[in-house]
Amino acid sequence: ASEPGGPYRVVLLGASGVGKTAFASIFAGAADSMDSDDCELCGDEVCEKEIEVDGELATIMLLDTWDSEPDNDWTQERYMQTGDAYLLLYSITDRTSFLRASELRITLRRFRPAQHTPIILVGNKCDLVRRREVSVSEGRACAAVFDCKFIETSAAMQHNVWEAFHGIVRQLRLRRDSK
């Protein structure tokens, strides 16, 4: 039932502590799954499952880069090359993670110069309003500069997390259909 070209490899990128693991566990959970058998292939870092987006099934293989720290170049480069799409996370409570997201975006561009790789800039932890260091408009402006979509989420409140995954699938389909 999955669509041609699938599964889509979606990579979680971002500084440590921004919520990548939290995203991966929401994805792995049965919450929004069609036929709610959990992840078929849930290792520590890979999880594959089918989700329904706009009435059509899509198979996503989610890759969590856990600690893609600057010194771990090998891991980072491997992920930069293997993803079909990227969720680029930062925490709205941590300006350093926002700057890190910009760096990762630039590195991504270096690895895939010619391709229109779907990317969504994700400002996570939007539930922590009092600790906000990065405004919504800064996030949006950054996404505009980097030519990607933008969404604010709260993994803790399960707010907008599925919207982010659905957005990625929609972008992947647009790209597929325009080929």
Ligand code: GDP
């Ligand atoms: P990772 O290093 O990117 O995988 O980050 P984690 O998923 O391990 O999250 C780091 C910490 O932030 C953990 O204590 C999470 O519970 C917490 N966290 C993750 N997402 C959210 C969120 O949306 N809101 C709040 N308040 N805490 C979050």
